[in-house]
Amino acid sequence: MDKTDIRSMYLSELEEYVSNFGQPKFRAVQLYKWLQSGVSSFDEMTNIPASFRLELDKTAYVAGVKICRRYASKLDETVKYVYELYDGEYIESVLMKYEHGYTVCISTQVGCRMGCAFCASGINGRTRDLTASEMCAQITAAERDNGIRVSNIVMMGMGEPLDNFDNTVRFLKLVSDSGGINIGLRHISLSTSGVVSGIKKLAEYNFPITLSVSLHAPFDEIRSKMMPVNRKWHIAELLAACREYQKVTTRRISFEYALIDGVNDSDICAEQLSKILKGIMCHVNLIPANPVKENSFKKPDRNKILYFKEQLIKRGVNATVRRTLGADIDASCGQLRKRIKEGGDSENIQ
Numbered sequence: 568m569d570k571t572d573i574r575s576m577y578l579s580e581l582e583e584y585v586s587n588f589g590q591p592k593f594r595a596v597q598l599y600k601w602l603q604s605g606v607s608s609f610d611e612m613t614n615i616p617a618s619f620r621l622e623l624d625k626t627a628y629v630a631g632v633k634i635c636r637r638y639a640s641k642l643d644e645t646v647k648y649v650y651e652l653y654d655g656e657y658i659e660s661v662l663m664k665y666e667h668g669y670t671v672c673i674s675t676q677v678g679c680r681m682g683c684a685f686c687a688s689g690i691n692g693r694t695r696d697l698t699a700s701e702m703c704a705q706i707t708a709a710e711r712d713n714g715i716r717v718s719n720i721v722m723m724g725m726g727e728p729l730d731n732f733d734n735t736v737r738f739l740k741l742v743s744d745s746g747g748i749n750i751g752l753r754h755i756s757l758s759t760s761g762v763v764s765g766i767k768k769l770a771e772y773n774f775p776i777t778l779s780v781s782l783h784a785p786f787d788e789i790r791s792k793m794m795p796v797n798r799k800w801h802i803a804e805l806l807a808a809c810r811e812y813q814k815v816t817t818r819r820i821s822f823e824y825a826l827i828d829g830v831n832d833s834d835i836c837a838e839q840l841s842k843i844l845k846g847i848m849c850h851v852n853l854i855p856a857n858p859v860k861e862n863s864f865k866k867p868d869r870n871k872i873l874y875f876k877e878q879l880i881k882r883g884v885n886a887t888v889r890r891t892l893g894a895d896i897d898a899s900c901g902q903l904r905k906r907i908k909e910g911g912d913s914e915n916i917q
């Protein structure tokens with residue numbers, strides 16, 4: 568029999584679960600607090616009777632992540648983690664320090680099946696989805712490792728959150744629960760490559776999170792070459808879903824635009840981008856593309872990036888260039904895990 572992933576349960580589900588053991592409701596509250604605080608075993612739950620802990624251990628497991636590698640920046644407080652999961656798979660997470668507090672960038676899948684040409688996470692496809700508990704564990708592990716409290720979450724690590732929809736929704740509800748990790752939905756950003764069906768479903772929940780859409784090109788011809796998802800849902804359909812999402816949630820949408828030299832950084836691209844975003848309350852986040860060993864994409868030089876930004880601003884589009892944190896940790900998301908899987912990692916470990 569497979570053991571139950573008890574850390575992914577809502578309090579109401581835990582109440583039902585413990586009642587099957589003849590335990591009172593308050594036991595579920597105790598259990599929930601321990602689970603959400605990031606303990607790694609039932610043994611640590613000192614106010615739960617030892618006999619019940621033993622019973623729990625037979626039927627359930629406490630999902631966690633184990634720090635496999637820790638890369639700390641010497642330039643700022645950024646720490647990149649490679650975590651090992653219970654089945655020997657690896658995922659990546661990043662802890663970043665901003666003026667307003669600590670942000671963790673979490674993964675939502677092991678690998679990714681969206682196949683974007685510029686991204687290292689998708690190179691070997693998707694191995695499996697992460698559970699809600701494994702998403703929560705990335706946050707509590709970083710908190711415990713550094714003795715800090717995380718205030719913001721970005722779902723921008725490995726994987727496509729809307730391709731793991733149910734676990735993503737469960738995670739959002741769990742992590743924002745005031746009896747648990749308690750990070751408000753307004754402090755969470757979810758990034759999608761443009762899974763239109765998922766954006767529509769997400770709108771129904773009306774979560775006050777920030778939706779980030781990885782647009783990266785204003786023409787279908789270019790975007791379809793960069794992102795296979797665009798062959799299924801073209802830009803017009805994606806932006807229609809964004810407009811609809813905004814109507815329901817009244818939240819500003821963030822568009823990610825990774826600038827790649829000679830691919831999507833022309834004047835015509837800037838002009839077209841401003842045109843297609845007309846009428847959407849949004850912000851464009853320009854990201855200088857990170858080089859990935861497996862492809863030949865390069866980022867444009869600094870002046871070209873700033874020029875692209877000015878072209879947008881001139882046309883009334885709110886745009887900024889993403890600050891680079893942890894620039895000395897030479898690996899963008901997906902690359903660290905790949906390196907470790909291939910056995911070629913020995914540098915930069917703390």
Ligand code: SAH
Pocket residue numbers: 685686687722723724725726727728758759760761780781823825854855856857858859899
């Ligand atoms: N799957 C989701 C979220 C994870 S990727 C998505 O695609 O939105 C997080 C962000 O990193 C996305 O905007 C993605 O397009 C971007 N990204 C991936 N590889 C990159 C690279 N090599 N350089 C710059 N940005 C990259």
Ligand code: SF4
Pocket residue numbers: 679680681682683686687688689724725726727760
């Ligand atoms: Fe997946 Fe996002 Fe990478 Fe595309 S950019 S392959 S959707 S993780």
